[in-house]
Amino acid sequence: MFDASVGLNHYLLLSVLLxxxxxxxxxxxxxxxxxxxxxxxxxxxxNLTILAYSRYLGDHTGHVLVLFVFAVxxxxxxxxxxxxxxxxxxxxxxxxxxxxxLME
Amino acid sequence: xxxxxxxxFGGLAVITALVTITRRDAVTSAFWLIACFLNVAALFAMLSxxxxxxxxxxxxxxxxxxxxxxxxxxxxxxxxxxxxRGRAIPLISTVTVLLLAYLLMRITNTQHRGFPSISDSYxxxxxxxxxxxxxxxxxxxxxxxxxxxxxxxxxxxxxxxRTGVGEGEGHV
Numbered sequence: 001m002f003d004a005s006v007g008l009n010h011y012l013l014l015s016v017l018l019x020x021x022x023x024x025x026x027x028x029x030x031x032x033x034x035x036x037x038x039x040x041x042x043x044x045x046x047n048l049t050i051l052a053y054s055r056y057l058g059d060h061t062g063h064v065l066v067l068f069v070f071a072v073x074x075x076x077x078x079x080x081x082x083x084x085x086x087x088x089x090x091x092x093x094x095x096x097x098x099x100x101x102l103m104e
Numbered sequence: 105x106x107x108x109x110x111x112x113f114g115g116l117a118v119i120t121a122l123v124t125i126t127r128r129d130a131v132t133s134a135f136w137l138i139a140c141f142l143n144v145a146a147l148f149a150m151l152s153x154x155x156x157x158x159x160x161x162x163x164x165x166x167x168x169x170x171x172x173x174x175x176x177x178x179x180x181x182x183x184x185x186x187x188x189r190g191r192a193i194p195l196i197s198t199v200t201v202l203l204l205a206y207l208l209m210r211i212t213n214t215q216h217r218g219f220p221s222i223s224d225s226y227x228x229x230x231x232x233x234x235x236x237x238x239x240x241x242x243x244x245x246x247x248x249x250x251x252x253x254x255x256x257x258x259x260x261x262x263x264x265x266r267t268g269v270g271e272g273e274g275h276v
Contacts, residue, residue, distance in 0.1 A: 006110045008217040011151070014114045016207040018121055018144075023203060025125030027196045030189065033130040033176050037137050040168065041121055044144050044160075055151045058222050060235040066156050067236060070163050071247045075254035077168050081175045082262035088179045094130075097189075 011052035018045035032084055032094040036077065043073050109150060117143035130176045134169055141165040152227040 018041060025038025047066045054062025088094055120140035127133040141164045148157035189196065225231055236244055 005218055006107050007219060009211060009214065010110060010114075011147070012211040013208070014117070014147070016204070016211060017118050020200060020204040020207065021118070021121040021125060024200050027200065028189065028193070029125065031130055033172065033179070034125065034127075034133050037130075037133060037172060038125055040164070040172075041124065041137065041140065044141060044164065047156075047160075048144060048147060051148055051151045051153045051156060054153070055219055055222075055226075056217060058220055058226065060227075060231050063153055063156055063227065063232045064236045064240050066153075067159065067232075068243065068247055070159060071251060074163065074168055075250055077171060078254045078258040079261070081171065082258035085175060085179065085262045094179060 008052055008056045011048060015045045015049040015052070018042075018048065030095050030097055032087075032096050032099075033081075035096065036080055036084070040073060040077070043069060106150065110147070113143045113146040113150070117147065131173065134173050134176060137172075138165050138169045141169065152222060154227050155229045155232050156227070 022038045022040075022042035022045060025041065026035050029035055029038070047069055050062040050066055050069075054060065084094060087099060091098060117140050120136050120143060124133050124136040124140060127136065141160060145157045145160040145165065148160055
């Protein structure tokens with residue numbers, strides 16, 4: 001595992017660490033903005049896995065997939081933060097435990 | 105040499121990610137996350153994905169995180185948010201540790217897999233864009249449509265609430 005040369009397993013290990021940190025950020029925190037940022041961190045760690053496998057297989061398809069993940073992450077951030085702004089206008093907080101209903 | 109840079113950038117990425125999720129203030133968090141994304145971009149470059157590394161800096165560390173910072177500063181008032189889920193911490197810590205153990209178990213029971221040697225053009229803009237704009241051009245177009253719909257949806261959801269009759273209705 002800890003050879004001198006860096007291989008696929010090293011990148012997978014790093015990716016797992018970043019992903020679990022992202023998961024911890026989502027389920028431990030109450031601040032909706034930090035939860036969103038943790039989701040972005042998870043997406044980035046998955047991108048790292050995809051690129052490591054792409055490098056391992058010598059294929060470019062993973063690069064294209066990562067570009068699509070970028071686009072979807074941007075769309076998700078735009079819509080999610082817009083919803084958050086609207087919730088903040090109504091409830092005056094970004095604490096997710098205070099959001100219990102969709103309509104009022 | 106490569107191993108040295110891997111441990112340097114990888115370690116910094118993990119540390120900055122940990123700092124990101126433990127800050128009370130979302131603005132501080134966002135800056136640490138930008139640092140984390142820059143480290144990950146360096147790792148992308150080490151994987152011979154130069155184009156993706158530049159895109160990671162431009163799109164993630166640039167556009168998306170600026171958007172996060174803008175919204176965070178627009179909302180303000182971080183003191184109202186409690187730091188974490190007090191009573192549920194034992195349960196969710198267990199879940200997190202179990203997830204970590206499961207993922208580690210899945211990746212460590214394999215042989216060491218070194219990277220094969222590749223041509224110099226691997227990861228270049230020409231190679232990636234040929235794949236993107238020839239093989240996957242339909243998905244590329246659909247992604248454009250997705251972004252358009254997302255922009256329209258975001259503007260619709262976050263538009264100014266109507267304050268009076270006629271205002272907002274006619275100007276949206």
